[in-house]
Amino acid sequence: MDWHGWHEGYQEHGRLRNRLRTVQDQLRLALDLVPSGPVQIISVCAGQGHDVVGAVDDSDRRSDVQARLVEIDGRNAEEARRRVESADLNGIEVLQGDAGTTDAYVGAVPADIVLLCGVFGSLIDEDVDSTIATLPQLCNARGQVIWTANRAASGLFERASAAFDLYGFALVWTNPADPFGVARHQLVTRRQDLQLGQRIFNFADEQTLVDLGRVKRP
Numbered sequence: 001m002d003w004h005g006w007h008e009g010y011q012e013h014g015r016l017r018n019r020l021r022t023v024q025d026q027l028r029l030a031l032d033l034v035p036s037g038p039v040q041i042i043s044v045c046a047g048q049g050h051d052v053v054g055a056v057d058d059s060d061r062r063s064d065v066q067a068r069l070v071e072i073d074g075r076n077a078e079e080a081r082r083r084v085e086s087a088d089l090n091g092i093e094v095l096q097g098d099a100g101t102t103d104a105y106v107g108a109v110p111a112d113i114v115l116l117c118g119v120f121g122s123l124i125d126e127d128v129d130s131t132i133a134t135l136p137q138l139c140n141a142r143g144q145v146i147w148t149a150n151r152a153a154s155g156l157f158e159r160a161s162a163a164f165d166l167y168g169f170a171l172v173w174t175n176p177a178d179p180f181g182v183a184r185h186q187l188v189t190r191r192q193d194l195q196l197g198q199r200i201f202n203f204a205d206e207q208t209l210v211d212l213g214r215v216k217r218p
């Protein structure tokens with residue numbers, strides 16, 4: 001998968017751009033709920049950082065924000081760094097590395113807000129579950145998670161929603177009428193300490209995703 005090219009969808013008016021706007025709106029609303037003082041954000045598989053940088057740039061909490069954006073693709077990480085620098089957001093750090101291991105989050109937990117956007121569609125069902133099961137290690141008490149899952153991808157949105165319920169999160173917002181599937185949940189059980197060296201997920205290969213009905217291409 002060309003994950004650098006994937007971001008070109010944000011240049012066109014369409015579904016992906018609408019999804020980005022919705023994620024940014026949810027991030028602004030999530031920021032409003034965090035008490036005054038420092039705000040810690042984590043973006044898992046952050047891509048080029050469009051969502052975090054776009055929402056934090058015009059937020060009146062911008063100077064409170066500390067964020068870790070974890071992205072494995074070097075070109076995307078570079079682009080995210082460029083975006084962070086041009087917005088002069090000194091509290092945002094871009095870590096080029098594997099977001100699928102708990103080690104990527106040392107020093108960035110517990111987070112007030114975690115973004116998981118464009119991730120679940122590339123995971124097998126068991127990894128969707130294990131990722132959500134791990135979120136209480138990443139979140140602060142009352143931590144919020146903004147996530148996406150294509151509603152057209154055979155039960156994916158429903159599976160993720162059920163896992164959020166199971167692992168101690170309450171739904172704050174979603175819009176069942178939107179085709180791209182954005183939601184915000186909040187932790188309502190106890191947070192957990194970060195367990196180092198734990199594998200959370202692996203992106204699946206394309207044929208597996210086709211077989212699961214996540215993507216249409218052969």
Ligand SMILES: C[S@@+](CC[C@H](N)C(=O)[O-])C[C@H]1O[C@@H](n2cnc3c(N)ncnc32)[C@H](O)[C@@H]1O
Nearest residue numbers: 003045046047071072073098099100117118203
């Ligand atoms: C669908 S894009 C979503 C990017 C961003 N979250 C967004 O919504 O704009 C998925 C991203 O995950 C990145 N990625 C894939 N496997 C990863 C891993 N193990 N750790 C960190 N990033 C990963 C890809 O390089 C890609 O940028």
